Amino acid sequence: MASWIKLFLVCLSIVILDVGAGILAIKAEKAQSEEASPCEAKSKTLAYKLGLGAVILMLVAFIITDTFTNRHQFRQQSEPARKPASMRVALVTYVLAWAIFILGIALTGTAASTGDPKRRLPCSFSKHHLLAIGGVLCFIEAVVCVTYHLAANTGEKNS
Numbered sequence: 001m002a003s004w005i006k007l008f009l010v011c012l013s014i015v016i017l018d019v020g021a022g023i024l025a026i027k028a029e030k031a032q033s034e035e036a037s038p039c040e041a042k043s044k045t046l047a048y049k050l051g052l053g054a055v056i057l058m059l060v061a062f063i064i065t066d067t068f069t070n071r072h073q074f075r076q077q078s079e080p081a082r083k084p085a086s087m088r089v090a091l092v093t094y095v096l097a098w099a100i101f102i103l104g105i106a107l108t109g110t111a112a113s114t115g116d117p118k119r120r121l122p123c124s125f126s127k128h129h130l131l132a133i134g135g136v137l138c139f140i141e142a143v144v145c146v147t148y149h150l151a152a153n154t155g156e157k158n159s
Helices: 001-034 045-068 085-113 123-127 130-158
Strands: none
Touching: 001 045, 001 085, 001 130, 045 085, 045 130, 085 130
């Protein structure tokens, strides 16, 4: 019973953090589009602060996912056809979660960095809606990470 409570709390924290990151990234996109010129800012802009907050929340959600998910079953040397379906789902979502995480951090971090006067990134990054795309990736990461966590942690009991 306690393991299901732990499973529920970890999934809930992943969803809350990733949804919060997505909302912050979308608000950063809106703030960036309302600014006169994000490249001529003398101090860190609101879009930069919100984008950085989104990156941090996404990072914390991924760390929680990676820390509380059992991966020892990936190291088993059985044939892929003989592995339980939940283990195969866990493996696919593990790779997908890493890919979404890296892409989301890269897009959100790069787009948010245009609001930092110390970094001299091209202003064209702010015109491609990278913060909004990063925000959508945060929502997708929530679904993938919860699926990965559930498949990996319930799969060990079934095998």
